[in-house]
Amino acid sequence: MNLKDIEATEALLSSPQKIVIVPHKNPDGDAIGSTMGLYHYLKNRGQDATVISPNDYPKFLKWIPGNEHIVNFEKDSNHAKQLIAEATIIFTLDFNHLGRIDQMQPYLQEAKATFIMIDHHQAPGDYADIMYSDVSMSSTCEMVYNFIEFLGHRDQINADIANCLYTGIMTDTGSFKFLSTTSRTHRVAADLIDKGANNTLIHNKVFDTNTPSRLHLLGCALKNMVIMEDYHTAFITLSQEELDSNNYKKGDTEGFVNYGLTLDGICFAVIFIENKEDGIIKISFRSEGDFSVNEFAKKHFQGGGHTNAAGGKSDMPLEETTAYFVSLLENYKEQLNA
Known part of the structure; x- marks a missing residue:
């Protein structure tokens, strides 16, 4: 974040504002952690701030401090639309294209607010007035920590902020194992623990609150895994019928794709999940090394993300989607064998 943008942001926040903070659709730990961490910081500065999520999010994130104040656009759209229309500042966190917020998109496009983007994904859009974009960062939560520090208020990070930000850093780094994890990431995490983040509790709340049905679904996913040794690739499929028969709840498939790696x-590693309600196959891609799943998803599956973690979708049926995916692998055999 350059000095001009820091000064412009501080000037905006030096007077009372009506602020809306928005994560992407189907928010994960980094999206909820970063928006709520920023929410607590802004509230502590006396600002009128509200987080509006495009839709619901997993139960394992609903312990987050302040969770009860999040407005769900799908469930309370009239209230959310009013907040957006009245906002003087809109922060968009953990995404960089308004298409990532689904049915909220037209309302943000009509908004008269000043837009501030904080995000670490590739190829950002140009809708924001102030943009803090850095693809090298481990997580948007680490960026919110930096954002607070840029404004000179690192000493104002309390336990609520620390717990929120630690959650997103932990989840988006794969518990600190991904390549985006730097020594700075660890120093930030350490400082958050010093400021009150309960790292043991956070890990337990996120990873150790499984239901029997989720573990049964995991067993189904692992049974469905296809290993293609010639391409150093593994993929999982889950049909709508398999989701339904295992009492699927939002967030239950979180992390399943990583088992292939x-x-x-x-x-x-890839997972294909059928969603008959939306009429799509939702796809998550993960890789190790230099193979860019961001480029793969962008070119073939209407998606994108990071070099080693990306998402996409297919409008074809599940079997046709996986057949198409397998047909593509020969074109990437040299890269996958590098």
Whole structure:
């Protein structure tokens, strides 16, 4: 974040504002952690701030401090629309294209507010008046920590802020194992613990609150795993019928795609999840090393993200989608065997 943008942001926040903070649709730990961390910081500065989520999010994130104040656009759209229309500042966190907020998009496009983007994904859009974009960062939560520090208020990070930001850093770094995890990331995490983040509790709340149905669904996913050794690739499929028969709840498939990368010799892992309500196959891509799933998802599956973690979708049926995916692998055999 350059000095001009820091000064412009501080000037805006030096007077009372009506602020809306927005994560992407289907928010994950980094999206909820960063928006709520920023929410607590702004509230502590006396600002009128509200987080509006495009839709619901997993139960394992609903312990987050201040969770009860999040407005769900799908469930309370009239209130959310009024807040957006009245906002003087809108922060968009953990996404960089308004298409990532689905049905909220037209209301943000009509908004008269000043837009501030904080995000670490590639190829940002140009809708924001103030943009803090850095693809090298581990998480948007680490960026919110930096944002608060840029404004000279690192000493104002309290336990609520620390717990929120630690959550997103932990989840978006794969518990500090991804390549985006730097020594700075660890120093930030350490400072958050010093400021009150309960790292043991956070890990337990996020990873150790499984239901029997989720573990049964995981067993189904692992049974469906296809390993393609010639391409150092593993992929999982889950049909709508399999989701329904295992009492699927939002967030239950979180992290399933990563199991493929635990196999020796696998550097490319994918999960295909059927969503009949939306009429799509939702896809998550993960990789190790230099193979860019961001480019792969962008070119073939209407998606994108990071070099080693991306998402996409397909409008074809599940079997056709996986067949198409398999047909693509020969074109990438050299890269996957590098």
